[in-house]
Amino acid sequence: MKPILDIKKKIPYDTVTELQKLAKTNPKAQSLNISNPEENEGYHQLGFILKRMKSVFQITVFSILFNLQDFKAFCSSLKQLSLKELRICLHSYDDIMLELLSKNLKYLKFLTSFDLDFNTLLNQKISTPEGMSLFLSKLRSLKFLSCLQINFYNMEAFDDSCLQELGSALKSFYSLEALKLNFSCCPHISDKGISSLFRTFKKLTKLQTLELCMNNCNVTNQSYEILSMRLKESRSYSKLTLSLDMLEAGRLQYISLALREFNSLSTLDLSFSKCSEIYDEDIKDLSSCFEFLPSLRTLELTLKHCKLITDDSIKCLALGLARLTSLKSLGLYFTHCLKLREIGSLADSFKSLANLSRLKINFQICQNIENQGIECVLESFKHLNSLTYLDLEFFDCKLIKDSALEMLSSNFFHFQHLSFLRLDFSFSLQISDVALENLAVSLSMLSSLRKIDWNFTSCNQISSSGITSLSLCLPKLRSLTSLSFRFSLNKLIGEKGIEDLILNTRKLKLLSESSFYFDGCQFINEEKLKSICAPLKHFTISYNDYERFSQ
Numbered sequence: 001m002k003p004i005l006d007i008k009k010k011i012p013y014d015t016v017t018e019l020q021k022l023a024k025t026n027p028k029a030q031s032l033n034i035s036n037p038e039e040n041e042g043y044h045q046l047g048f049i050l051k052r053m054k055s056v057f058q059i060t061v062f063s064i065l066f067n068l069q070d071f072k073a074f075c076s077s078l079k080q081l082s083l084k085e086l087r088i089c090l091h092s093y094d095d096i097m098l099e100l101l102s103k104n105l106k107y108l109k110f111l112t113s114f115d116l117d118f119n120t121l122l123n124q125k126i127s128t129p130e131g132m133s134l135f136l137s138k139l140r141s142l143k144f145l146s147c148l149q150i151n152f153y154n155m156e157a158f159d160d161s162c163l164q165e166l167g168s169a170l171k172s173f174y175s176l177e178a179l180k181l182n183f184s185c186c187p188h189i190s191d192k193g194i195s196s197l198f199r200t201f202k203k204l205t206k207l208q209t210l211e212l213c214m215n216n217c218n219v220t221n222q223s224y225e226i227l228s229m230r231l232k233e234s235r236s237y238s239k240l241t242l243s244l245d246m247l248e249a250g251r252l253q254y255i256s257l258a259l260r261e262f263n264s265l266s267t268l269d270l271s272f273s274k275c276s277e278i279y280d281e282d283i284k285d286l287s288s289c290f291e292f293l294p295s296l297r298t299l300e301l302t303l304k305h306c307k308l309i310t311d312d313s314i315k316c317l318a319l320g321l322a323r324l325t326s327l328k329s330l331g332l333y334f335t336h337c338l339k340l341r342e343i344g345s346l347a348d349s350f351k352s353l354a355n356l357s358r359l360k361i362n363f364q365i366c367q368n369i370e371n372q373g374i375e376c377v378l379e380s381f382k383h384l385n386s387l388t389y390l391d392l393e394f395f396d397c398k399l400i401k402d403s404a405l406e407m408l409s410s411n412f413f414h415f416q417h418l419s420f421l422r423l424d425f426s427f428s429l430q431i432s433d434v435a436l437e438n439l440a441v442s443l444s445m446l447s448s449l450r451k452i453d454w455n456f457t458s459c460n461q462i463s464s465s466g467i468t469s470l471s472l473c474l475p476k477l478r479s480l481t482s483l484s485f486r487f488s489l490n491k492l493i494g495e496k497g498i499e500d501l502i503l504n505t506r507k508l509k510l511l512s513e514s515s516f517y518f519d520g521c522q523f524i525n526e527e528k529l530k531s532i533c534a535p536l537k538h539f540t541i542s543y544n545d546y547e548r549f550s551q
Helices: 012-025 043-051 068-080 095-107 129-141 160-170 191-203 221-233 252-259 280-292 311-321 344-350 371-383 402-409 433-443 464-476 495-505 526-533
Strands: 005-007 031-035 058-064 085-090 113-118 147-151 178-182 209-213 239-245 267-273 298-304 329-335 358-362 389-393 420-424 451-455 482-486 513-518 539-543 547-550
Touching: 068 095, 095 129, 129 160, 160 191, 191 221, 221 239, 221 252, 252 267, 252 280, 280 311, 311 344, 344 371, 371 402, 402 433, 433 464, 464 495, 495 513, 495 526, 526 539
Parallel strands: 005 031, 031 058, 058 085, 085 113, 113 147, 147 178, 178 209, 209 239, 239 267, 267 298, 298 329, 329 358, 358 389, 389 420, 420 451, 451 482, 482 513, 513 539
Antiparallel strands: 539 547
16 A cells, blocks of 8 residues: 555645645555644645545545535545545534535445544534434445444534434445444434434344444433344444443343343443442443353443442452453453442452453542552452553552552563553552652563553652662663653652653663653753753653643
């Protein structure tokens, strides 16, 4: 494939001129990306330019505020090409523009992938339900689509009539393999429209990937019941993503029962936000379905502001996870679940997950989880010899102590393949220099490490001594290409520690990106800082009053 032509100019004239030059010098380019945050006055020439680039089969148009004349020219230009993939992000649109786009869809006979993002947060024009319905009805002309992705987030003009038209169009997509729809924050859709849409899913016999986001919608649990029924009818999915909220007590059971039918599922992403009536029993139902998913390779589970789940949920979840012995990637996100305290039972699952290569654990603002449980979890990582990616977030977990990080660092010699390490222990007030010293001693064992991203903001017991200890191990990480340290609001950190850190960073020959945050630390000599940072490539430094120097 020829290189992608990526246009990100700010001045319209320059953008069009650049396109003209590229059309002459790259007549056989196959992919074209156009990105511009400003309103353009020169895109009426785009049709003429694209005539010279007939080999282009992939176009991405992002962040462009078209005026009507230019958008008409752009839509008309699409018929010049044998496009297979088209992605459009519209920051501004109305019924006239939607009609222009829909009229030209019939010329896209070879289109297999269509990604449309209605960026309603910045929309300066007004569309109506009638205009959107008309546009969606014209989608049926794209008979050879294999992938359809539409983002309707926060759209006032999207209602039940639009859902019905979308459902009717889906019946024409006999080759559709991936469907990704976002209805979140659409206030005018209801159970009636959702039911109409879900009924068409059984017609999509080749569908392998389904993503549905329905947060903050005006729907009841009736919609979720219908969804679970339709899922049971479509057992062949390999990838399933559901983002839901406001589930009533016991309703998660319907989805859990449906998942038992998905023997071929390889990727599962479930997100439940602000579900104030999810109980431990619901998590038990969900965990029990894992034994019926022998092919699962990727699991993402998000529970945000689920204020009623307790440690019993962690125990049930651990039992279920232990059965997913083929799992390669795992993400567990518990945000603001304040009843969680003893999470040590989660360690039992990692003894069976030796094949994991990616692990993300997030207990953000779970302020009551105890240090002993965290120690148990981190100690169990010794079984994860295949890890290449590790992301741990314990932001604002105030009971964490140095001993937990000592347990983590003691397992570093098991991570011979680790290339990415992210740690967030910000606002953990009991973490001190001892933690950094233990991490530093073991960090040099990670010879494959390429990226470090650590956040120890507002860990008030960390001083220059800890930073110096950390800096001494850096030159041993010869494969490191990206480095980010955040130590803001730690008043015990002074110029000596920062200087040691940067001077040792300079010894990393492969490092191409580095960033350091020391806002709120002791006074640092600005001229000296500039001097020692000068040899670094693509660096960012933030300190005192958020002043930054970059190169």
